[in-house]
Amino acid sequence: MRIGVLVSGRGSNLESILKSIQKGAIKGAQVSVVISNRAEARALRIAREYGAKAVTVSQGSASSEEFGSALSVALRKHGVSPREGLVLLAGFMKVLPRSFVELYRGRIMNIHPSLLPAFPGLNAQRQALEHGVKVSGCTVHFVVPEVDAGPIIIQKAVAVKEGDDEGSLSSRILRQEHRIYPEAVRLFVQGRLRIVGRGVLVKR
Numbered sequence: 001m002r003i004g005v006l007v008s009g010r011g012s013n014l015e016s017i018l019k020s021i022q023k024g025a026i027k028g029a030q031v032s033v034v035i036s037n038r039a040e041a042r043a044l045r046i047a048r049e050y051g052a053k054a055v056t057v058s059q060g061s062a063s064s065e066e067f068g069s070a071l072s073v074a075l076r077k078h079g080v081s082p083r084e085g086l087v088l089l090a091g092f093m094k095v096l097p098r099s100f101v102e103l104y105r106g107r108i109m110n111i112h113p114s115l116l117p118a119f120p121g122l123n124a125q126r127q128a129l130e131h132g133v134k135v136s137g138c139t140v141h142f143v144v145p146e147v148d149a150g151p152i153i154i155q156k157a158v159a160v161k162e163g164d165d166e167g168s169l170s171s172r173i174l175r176q177e178h179r180i181y182p183e184a185v186r187l188f189v190q191g192r193l194r195i196v197g198r199g200v201l202v203k204r
C-alpha cells in the first residue's frame with residue numbers, strides 16, 4: 001500500500017511511522033511521498049533521511065479547493081490513489097476541503113493530542129490544562145470534513161499530573177502518539193478497520 005503523509009512542521013509522528021515501516025512492524029506499505037505546505041518544515045528533512053520522497057505544496061494565494069486539488073495531484077503522481085492509497089495527516093496545519101476528503105473518503109487518518117471529542121482544534125494540551133481535566137491523551141481518527149470529528153480508531157489516555165505545564169503534558173502525550181499512530185496504520189494496511197456509523201470496528 002502506498003502512503004502519502006501530509007505535514008507542516010516537526011515531523012515526529014512521521015518519523016514514528018517511517019521507523020515502524022523500516023523495522024518491519026508495518027508490512028506491505030511504503031511512504032511514497034511526504035508533502036509539506038511549508039518548505040522549511042523539519043519533517044521534510046526527516047523524510048529524506050529515511051529515503052522518502054519529500055515535496056512542498058504550499059497554498060499561497062490558492063483557494064482551499066485549489067490547494068486540495070494540488071495535493072491530490074501530488075499524491076496521485078506518487079501512486080497514492082484515492083482507491084488504494086492511504087493519506088496520513090501528521091501535524092498538518094491546514095483544513096482540507098470537503099472535495100479532497102470525499103475523494104479519499106475512509107482513507108485519510110489524523111492524530112490529535114487529546115481524547116476526542118474533548119478539546120478539538122488548536123492547542124489541545126493547553127485546552128486540557130485550562131479545563132483542569134485529570135486525564136487527557138491522544139486519538140487517531142479517520143478524517144471527515146468537520147475538524148477532528150471523524151470515526152475514532154485508537155485512543156490512549158495519559159494522566160495529567162499536578163504541576164504539569166503545556167510542555168510536560170505535550171511530551172508525555174507525544175510518546176503515546178508515537179505508539180498509536182503506527183499501530184492504527186498497521187491495522188489499516190492489514191485491512192482490519194471497518195467504519196460503522198460513527199465508530200470503527202477492529203477485526204481481531
Ligand code: GRF
Nearest residue numbers: 010011012013091111112113
Ligand atoms: C502532534 O501533537 C499531533 O498530535 C498534532 O500535531 C503535532 C504534530 O507533531 N496533530 P509532529 O509534527 O508529528 O512532531
